[in-house]
Amino acid sequence: MSSSVSARPPAKRGRPGHDLESVLAAAVRLFNERGYEATGMEALARSLGITKSAIYHHVASKEELLRMATDRALDGLFEAAEQARARDGRAIERLEFLTERSVHVLAERLPFVTLLLRVRGNTDVERRAVERRRAFDHLVAELMERAVAEGDLRPDIDPAVGARLLFGMVNSLTEWYRPGGGMDVGDLAALVRTTAFEGLRV
Amino acid sequence: MSSSVSARPPAKRGRPGHDLESVLAAAVRLFNERGYEATGMEALARSLGITKSAIYHHVASKEELLRMATDRALDGLFEAAEQARARDGRAIERLEFLTERSVHVLAERLPFVTLLLRVRGNTDVERRAVERRRAFDHLVAELMERAVAEGDLRPDIDPAVGARLLFGMVNSLTEWYRPGGGMDVGDLAALVRTTAFEGLRV
Known part of the structure; x- marks a missing residue:
């Protein structure tokens, strides 16, 4: 200096x-x-x-900070989607993998994802973040649609609605998960996957 | 006048x-x-x-409006909890009933619940709303604990975490459900219950 x-x-x-x-x-x-x-x-x-x-x-600006923050969250989610896409096997396995990876992304980038989920699209940066979120939701819905077609997912669930319920569960982590609170992220990811795909009932 | x-x-x-x-x-x-x-x-x-x-x-004030709005949401949820409590049968059935009723409350009082879920507790009115939300979560967790004890819910899920995942899914409706969008509330409530308790997998 x-x-x-x-x-x-x-x-x-x-x-x-x-x-x-x-x-x-x-x-x-x-x-x-x-x-x-x-x-x-x-x-x-x-x-x-x-x-x-x-x-x-x-x-350069407050908006620049918002852009960097939301990209930090979205880049993590899209990397997870890319990893899921690259895997062999059935669509339901890619979907389960993506669910677990997304929990890891949320836990590791918690403040960034929390901010992303609150963005409503009032400025160019916010609108771009909302569009990228929609594109991610669309990838999840596509995977669900394929898994239904492969006979692995319940056919009475509209894939778009199913994707929203699944990620409603995943995203709720931003409301209550606190890093260092004694809960292993890998255990949490497995728990979310099991709850979403196998259900709460024995 | x-x-x-x-x-x-x-x-x-x-x-x-x-x-x-x-x-x-x-x-x-x-x-x-x-x-x-x-x-x-x-x-x-x-x-x-x-x-x-x-x-x-x-x-009298802006806070008074916030109090009325959050009470509108919370009163609906507590009425649903009271109806669930009054039912006979196993805890899992009361929990499934409460899940469905909560979807109805969210759909019918959507703007009020949306506001409630954003309240963070910076004023007396907000702190009171947050406390009532916690009390409701506690009722759900108690029902889950009982359902685990009765052998109906998966024992590897901590009841408090399970309650948060379940209501993470329910509360996500405020993000995407739009009344009059062609989706019957009863169908949606049944879909959320089935997804949460039976899981997405066939």
């Missing part, structure tokens, strides 16, 4: 721990706590103990 | 259709669209085409 004298203390800019990643993490925490609309760059700067201009050193 | 002359046009106060119920409905719509924090009484008055004082004729 430069040691030149300026109106704003330059030392703060390079303060350890305030790289793009930590700015993004703080932004997502505030967006989730107070709402994206209600959170300004000023509040974000205050919560990090740095100046607004120090934030603009890392990102 | 009084016909006395005042600074604000009194005619608007009594305009048909602007009773407490329509004020509440408009408030809940705005809260859901823009967020509770971000919505002021001024914006609510504008959306109704009436004055702020006309709103205060019906309710």
Whole structure:
């Protein structure tokens, strides 16, 4: 960092721990706590103990932070879908794999997915996130449709509705799962898969 | 209505259709669209085409509207729990009944439940709503525990986690179900029950 004298203390800019990643993490925490609309760059700067201009050193705008955050969630989900697609076997097995992988993505990227699920599509960045979410839902519905055609899934469930119920269950993790709370993610993923595919009843 | 002359046009106060119920409905719509924090009484008055004082004729505060809205959702869920409790038979049957009834409550009181699920507990009214939600979750978990003890539910599921997964699926309706969209509520309730208890697999 430069040691030149300026109106704003330059030392703060390079303060350890305030790289793009930590700015993004703080932004997502505030967006989730107070709402994206209600959170300004000023509040974000205050919560990090740095100046607004120090934030603009890392990102161009609040929307840019939202784009990065929602992409973090969506990229994880699409990677899981790609891994599922690449597997051999029946559609129901790919669907079960995708269910488990999605639980891992949610657990590992919890604040990002939490934010994604609250996005309603009021700006270009939000609309793009909503469109990518829809594309993912469509991939899940396609897998369900194939699994029904292969005779493995109950035929009385409309694949689009089934996909929504399945991911309604998966996404509910953002409401109550807390990392480090003593629940192994692999166990949780298996439990969600079993509950969704085999049901709660013995 | 009084016909006395005042600074604000009194005619608007009594305009048909602007009773407490329509004020509440408009408030809940705005809260859901823009967020509770971000919505002021001024914006609510504008959306109704009436004055702020006309709103205060019906309710004391924005918090009062939130309290009425979340109670509308919670009262429905607790009525369903009470109906389930009053039934004879095995715990799993009461749980299946409660699942179906909850789908009906969600479908019939959709905007109110949608708002309830977004409440995070920043004010007294919000904290009270969160506490009532927890009490309902606790009732569901108790039913699950009993159903496990009676040998009807899979014993490898922790009742609290099972209750969250079950209602994660039920509550996801607020994300995608639209009344009048051609889906019969009774069919949907049966579908959610079957999916949750029997699973997606054939």
